[in-house]
Amino acid sequence: MSNPQRPIDPALLRGMTMPRITRRAALRGAGLLSASAALAACGVSGTSEEEQPQAPSFWASQTKAGALDFANWPLYMDQDKVGGKVVYPSLQDFTKETGIKVNYKEVINENAAFLGKINPSLKAGQPTGWDLIVITNGVELDKLIRQNFLIELDQSKLPNFQKNADPSIKNPTYDPGNKYTLAWQSGLTGLAYNPKLTKRPITSFNDLFDPAFKGKITMFQDTTDFPTLTMIGMGIDPAKSTEEDWKRAAEKMTELRPQIREFIDNAGEADVLSSGNAWISMAYSGDIYILNNSGSPDIKFIVPKEGAALWTDNMMIPKGAKHPLDAITYMDYVYRPEVAAKLAEYIAYITPAPAAKQQLQAKAAKASGEDKQTLDGLIESPLVFPTEADLAKAKRYRVLTVEEEQVWNRIFQPIIQS
Amino acid sequence: MSTGGGRGRLTPYLIGLPGGLWLAIFFVVPILVMLSLSLQSGNSEEGFRFTWEWSNYADAWEFYHTQFVRSIVYALIVTGICLLLAYPMAYWIAFYGGARKSTYLFLILLPFFVSFVIRTASWKFILNDQGIVLGPLKDVGLLPEDFHLLATSTAVIGGLTYNYLPFMVLPLYVALERIDPSLVEAAHDLFASRASAFRRVVFPLSLPGVFAGVLITFVPVASDFVNSGILGGTQTTMIGNVIQTVYLTNNDYPLASAMSFMLMAALLVGIFVYARALGTEQVMEVSQA
Numbered sequence: 248m249s250n251p252q253r254p255i256d257p258a259l260l261r262g263m264t265m266p267r268i269t270r271r272a273a274l275r276g277a278g279l280l281s282a283s284a285a286l287a288a289c290g291v292s293g294t295s296e297e298e299q300p301q302a303p304s305f306w307a308s309q310t311k312a313g314a315l316d317f318a319n320w321p322l323y324m325d326q327d328k329v330g331g332k333v334v335y336p337s338l339q340d341f342t343k344e345t346g347i348k349v350n351y352k353e354v355i356n357e358n359a360a361f362l363g364k365i366n367p368s369l370k371a372g373q374p375t376g377w378d379l380i381v382i383t384n385g386v387e388l389d390k391l392i393r394q395n396f397l398i399e400l401d402q403s404k405l406p407n408f409q410k411n412a413d414p415s416i417k418n419p420t421y422d423p424g425n426k427y428t429l430a431w432q433s434g435l436t437g438l439a440y441n442p443k444l445t446k447r448p449i450t451s452f453n454d455l456f457d458p459a460f461k462g463k464i465t466m467f468q469d470t471t472d473f474p475t476l477t478m479i480g481m482g483i484d485p486a487k488s489t490e491e492d493w494k495r496a497a498e499k500m501t502e503l504r505p506q507i508r509e510f511i512d513n514a515g516e517a518d519v520l521s522s523g524n525a526w527i528s529m530a531y532s533g534d535i536y537i538l539n540n541s542g543s544p545d546i547k548f549i550v551p552k553e554g555a556a557l558w559t560d561n562m563m564i565p566k567g568a569k570h571p572l573d574a575i576t577y578m579d580y581v582y583r584p585e586v587a588a589k590l591a592e593y594i595a596y597i598t599p600a601p602a603a604k605q606q607l608q609a610k611a612a613k614a615s616g617e618d619k620q621t622l623d624g625l626i627e628s629p630l631v632f633p634t635e636a637d638l639a640k641a642k643r644y645r646v647l648t649v650e651e652e653q654v655w656n657r658i659f660q661p662i663i664q665s
Numbered sequence: 666m667s668t669g670g671g672r673g674r675l676t677p678y679l680i681g682l683p684g685g686l687w688l689a690i691f692f693v694v695p696i697l698v699m700l701s702l703s704l705q706s707g708n709s710e711e712g713f714r715f716t717w718e719w720s721n722y723a724d725a726w727e728f729y730h731t732q733f734v735r736s737i738v739y740a741l742i743v744t745g746i747c748l749l750l751a752y753p754m755a756y757w758i759a760f761y762g763g764a765r766k767s768t769y770l771f772l773i774l775l776p777f778f779v780s781f782v783i784r785t786a787s788w789k790f791i792l793n794d795q796g797i798v799l800g801p802l803k804d805v806g807l808l809p810e811d812f813h814l815l816a817t818s819t820a821v822i823g824g825l826t827y828n829y830l831p832f833m834v835l836p837l838y839v840a841l842e843r844i845d846p847s848l849v850e851a852a853h854d855l856f857a858s859r860a861s862a863f864r865r866v867v868f869p870l871s872l873p874g875v876f877a878g879v880l881i882t883f884v885p886v887a888s889d890f891v892n893s894g895i896l897g898g899t900q901t902t903m904i905g906n907v908i909q910t911v912y913l914t915n916n917d918y919p920l921a922s923a924m925s926f927m928l929m930a931a932l933l934v935g936i937f938v939y940a941r942a943l944g945t946e947q948v949m950e951v952s953q954a
Contacts, residue, residue: 462811470915509816509898524794524815649708656915661728664902664910 306401309572314348316570317379317577318361320560321353323432325593337589341580347573355380358387365565369396374567378574381431383560384421385471388428389646391563397427398564404575405429407582411600413638416559420486420643428561429578430599432590435633435641436472437555439520439530439538439548449527452480452551461506463526465519468510470659471644472529472556473500479554479642486643490651493658500662510663520546533596536630548630554640559599592622595631604632703922713918721923729907729924736904737931739818740887743825747833747882748875750826755837755874756867760846770838773831781828785895788824789815792896816898824892829885833878840874841867876943884932904928 324335338349355361362382365375382388391397402409408429416430440449445460455464466473477496478485488496511519517534519525521543535548562581564574580586582599588606591598598604604626611622625631633641647655703721707713726733758769776784791798792814802808814820844867852862890905897903904924912921 462813462816504899507899508813522793522795524813649711652915653708653917656911656917657724657728657920660907660910660915664729664732664907665899 300395301399305398306404306572311345311347311572311576312570313346313573314350314570315379315573315577316350316352316377317574318352318354318377319381319431320355323353323381323560323594324351325589337581337586340586341577345573345576345580347570347576349577355382358382358385362387362391369394369566372567374569375565377565378568378570379562379577380565381560381562382428384419384428384558384644386647386652388421388561388563391565392422392427396566398566398568398571399426400429400564400575400578404572405579405582407579407600411582411584411587411602413599413601415557415638415641416599419559421646422561428563429582431560431562431581432594432596433557433559433599434596435532435548435550435555435557435630435637436467436476437530437532437548437550438476438527439516439535439546440527441520441523441546443545444523444526449547449549450552452476452553454551455503455506455527460526462508464503464507465509465511465516465525465528466507466663467513467516467529468663469513470656470663472513473510473663474655474659475556475642475644476529476551477503479556480551482553484642485556485645488645490654490658493655497658497662500659504662504665517543532630532633536595536628539630540624550633550637550640552640554642555637557638557641557643591631592625595625595628597631597633601632699922699925702918703926705919707919708916718919721919722927725920725923725927729904732902732904732907733924733927733931735902736887736928737935739822739825739903740883742822743829743886744833744879744883746822746826747830748879751830751833751837751878752875755834755841759838759841759844766842770835773834777831782891782895785824785828785891788820788827789895792820815896816901818901820896821893821901821903824896825886825889828889828892829882832885833882836877836881837871837874840871840877844870872943876940879939880936884936887932888928 325337326333326335328334335349335351338351342348361380365377365380368375382391402425405425408425412430416433418424419428419430422428438449438452438455442448444463454460466476474493474496475485477500478488478492481496481499483492483496508525509519511525511528513531516525516528516530517538520528520530521538530548532548535546538546562578564571564578568574581590584600584602584606587598587600587603588610591603592607592610607622607626611619611626614622629637645655701715702713704715704718705713706716706718706721754773758766762769790796793799794813794815795803799808799812799814803810803812814823848866848870849862852866853859857865888903888905888908890903890909893901893903893906897906908921908924908928911917911924
């Protein structure tokens with residue numbers, strides 16, 4: 248094969264196999280199972296449990312085991328084919344250097360579904376079989392942290408993270424001080440549009456109210472993204488928003504609703520934008536990068552001047568992990584610029600270690616022909632390496648307690664499902 | 666007929682037992698659980714407790730009455746269109762289908778061999794704003810450039826009608842097929858015009874089919890969520906979509922259960938009124954004739 252590294256656009260394949268709705272907002276419904284508990288009792292039993300705090304000596308007593316069981320999402324790791332077998336070069340390098348053999352499985356297709364599988368073990372205090380898992384920030388992650396199901400990280404074992412991590416993913420609202428998680432990859436939720444149809448550049452959330460775009464706008468149908476982007480558009484920081492802010496945002500959303508054609512799947516923006524059914528849509532940065540490279544180069548992704556929302560998939564060690572030291576070693580390893588570069592080149596989302604850019608530039612300088620073009624495109628893409636101005640405008644999602652979540656949904660659901 | 670033995674009297678119950686158990690386990694029990702859930706308060710993490718929380722019902726109505734009313738209106742429209750489309754079709758197959766009757770019925774059932782979701786999604790492809798139907802019409806100038814069908818009530822009602830039409834055809838066909846053609850001849854012999862023969866003989870005899878067809882179309886249409894989800898836009902959400910999201914995504918079980926019960930109650934009342942209006946007893950007698 249002339250280009251063995253990219254037999255099929257991996258990002259495209261990932262986009263198809265892993266629609267965003269399954270990753271971020273969907274199915275918080277592991278609770279479905281607990282609903283059946285109502286059969287036995289009059290009420291539905293909850294899942295909160297008191298657990299022992301982590302012993303201070305936990306990390307001191309750990310030793311390298313030479314093994315790592317790593318669960319990740321499909322096509323979220325650089326891969327290659329050797330003799331018909333899929334191999335992961337960056338993991339092979341890791342093994343070579345540290346002696347830790349990685350049992351890498353791309354078994355996570357949905358946050359809730361995966362956690363549903365390991366939750367019984369976590370609750371029972373049993374090993375889940377995994378040392379490292381990747382979960383998107385959001386309700387599922389909040390629950391893991393709240394229920395004390397994750398191992399607290401030893402910050403002294405994370406020198407590369409401290410040195411190379413982008414400020415935007417350090418100390419996130421959903422995990423203050425990176426107590427439990429480190430970012431794997433991130434993406435932005437902003438707006439995308441087709442300049443040929445809008446006939447003017449879109450720069451602001453308020454542009455959506457232009458009567459010329461009536462019925463030509465689509466938004467995501469989950470209850471998180473539209474309210475969040477609306478609040479950002481109104482100058483409210485969603486992460487710090489109050490119930491009053493939510494109500495104001497709800498009014499704004501109702502005002503905008505006649506402009507909106509429909510609410511789409513969280514992977515649906517590529518479809519409506521490329522078909523021309525929508526002129527402007529809420530969009531994930533990575534999806535538009537894929538779209539641009541697969542037949543619709545005209546579609547533009549923008550961070551509105553008021554800002555955009557930043558989401559992150561995170562690495563974490565579940566309680567009961569058998570090889571925590573090996574896991575934390577790997578977590579820090581991916582923050583080396585050369586490793587981050589290797590991953591970014593394949594994954595094409597926002598890398599957590601921006602120094603990867605220089606690595607890729609050096610590689611591009613040495614490459615030629617099509618390889619060089621691909622690399623240059625990747626380096627220059629603000630979707631993979633957002634500008635500092637863009638990242639400065641990126642806001643985090645609101646962390647909701649379970650009571651707040653109910654209030655939030657009761658305010659926003661009737662607007663989105665109108 | 667009866668053997669008079671104990672076993673003979675028990676037989677009908679024994680025969681009904683497997684089906685009865687099935688319904689008891691998979692229908693009655695969940696219904697009771699839902700009823701209990703609809704009166705609980707709490708959240709998915711700390712658990713729900715039974716507190717006679719009647720406000721769930723008030724909230725459900727306050728937040729979602731638009732979608733609720735819309736679903737009933739859509740269901741009425743769709744059932745009406747289905748009846749108008751299906752009756753002539755079933756009539757023709759029953760009286761003029763001849764030896765090919767089963768072939769025609771098979772053709773009507775054929776779409777069922779393709780997934781419901783795929784069929785509905787293909788509507789999306791056909792009705793695309795710049796697609797194979799609207800595209801050329803816009804190019805010729807017959808339609809304004811910003812005309813669209815997708816994401817409108819028309820698309821949702823169209824999709825629902827398409828998906829539920831066979832449910833109307835089949836019971837109508839069964840009722841019409843049983844009508845002896847000689848009855849129509851007899852009507853003609855008694856100087857009835859074609860129209861009055863239909864009005865006074867055929868139609869009344871087909872009423873059980875109409876009754877059944879309307880029921881098994883109206884009820885699922887009112888709670889459908891696929892068509893509105895795929896073909897709908899901002900002002901076309903049906904109550905089924907809301908229940909699905911509130912239950913599966915938001916895990917607000919009490920609110921979702923309350924909505925389910927309100928829908929069920931509305932449908933039951935509607936069916937009861939409808940049955941009385943049409944005179945079920947009369948209908949049932951005819952069907953036994």
